[in-house]
């Protein structure tokens with residue numbers, strides 16, 4: 001639970017698309033791989049030959065133990081495998097920060113996170129493409145929270161100040177307008193009181209999705 005300070009009164013938020021740890025341990029494995037991701041991209045080493053051998057052995061073992069599943073089908077928005085592989089929120093995707101969102105009763109989706117050197121663009125700053133990717137996901141989550149989802153057709157990001165690395169960041173997004181299959185969302189990214197970036201996005205619910213079941217259970 002968290003509180004929405006701007007409203008002047010405490011409003012509780014619920015974890016959104018909670019992803020319980022996978023029974024196999026894959027979620028914990030992804031956490032350890034994220035540690036390695038940050039260390040390898042942001043540190044110097046004398047000699048890693050022994051660690052490379054270990055990593056190769058580990059990759060071979062995981063490959064042998066894996067039963068790969070194909071990419072999710074279009075009608076499986078929100079099923080655990082779909083969420084888990086997501087490059088922004090996927091708890092089992094080591095490439096994902098991951099971003100954990102909460103949703104407020106008014107539909108605002110919020111995520112607090114800190115991005116390390118593996119997300120660096122300009123020196124000391126978060127890569128602008130990473131900001132855009134996180135915004136895209138945040139707007140997608142705002143659509144999901146409003147139970148009206150679509151695909152991105154237009155995403156306009158305004159970068160107002162550098163987004164610092166290793167600093168608590170706050171993303172917020174909400175769906176603002178719906179006109180038939182067209183959805184409009186907006187969001188902001190703050191580092192403390194500084195507005196680093198804002199976004200406006202337009203989404204369209206594909207024609208084929210209207211025949212499908214958009215209200216599939218949102219699980220993780």
Ligand SMILES: CCCCCCCCCCCCCC(=O)SCCNC(=O)CCNC(=O)[C@H](O)C(C)(C)COP(=O)(O)OP(=O)(O)OC[C@H]1O[C@@H](n2cnc3c(N)ncnc32)[C@H](O)[C@@H]1OP(=O)(O)O
Pocket residue numbers: 077078136137140141144149150151152153154181182202204205206207208214215216217218
């Ligand atoms: C429930 C569980 C949820 C779980 C969520 C987990 C989170 C996941 C979050 C993931 C988040 C990540 C998200 C991602 O990464 S989404 C991936 C990136 N986006 C895409 O790949 C989308 C590619 N585009 C398409 O596939 C088609 O264009 C779609 C299917 C979207 C629409 O093709 P369709 O044939 O169906 O529709 P239409 O062509 O009749 O158009 C309909 C209306 O829209 C208007 N229009 C169209 N384009 C534009 C435009 N650019 N500007 C302004 N207007 C535009 C158009 O004029 C028309 O208006 P009107 O003439 O009716 O007035």
